[in-house]
Amino acid sequence: MKHSEQLIQQVWEKGRANGEIDSNLWREDECGAWISRADYGKTDSDFGWRIVNVTPGAPDTPEHLRPFHHANGYDLPGGQPKRHITADRTGIATFEHTFQPRNRKV
DSSP states (O other): OOOOHHHHHHHHTTSBOOTTSOTTTEEEOTTSOEEEGGGBTOTTSTTOEEEEEOSTTOOSOGGGEEEEETTOEEETTTTEEEOSEEEOOTTOOTTSOOOSOOEEEO
16 A cells, blocks of 8 residues: 555654654564664665555554554564564673664574
8 A cells, every 4th residue: 555655654653763863764564673764665674664454444544543663563363572583782781872873593
């Protein structure tokens, strides 16, 4: 389904902003994976993302839609995110800032 730029932006803004990185460019999905605003719809990108309806039988309106890394998804019957990719913080101390987003398989 083709979404309007306005709807894409509304869903993008539901992604988790991280104060360390420009939230206009980078956010995290519900599984903690980094997504890039410029990579919407790109399944060949490490930071590509898609829009997922998380409410069974609901219309594709902003209140029912969430941004997910293209490899992640949502289990409608279980009501839980399905995580296959998450942010990679290997080697980064808890007190250090992340300036270079990276992901890893779970």
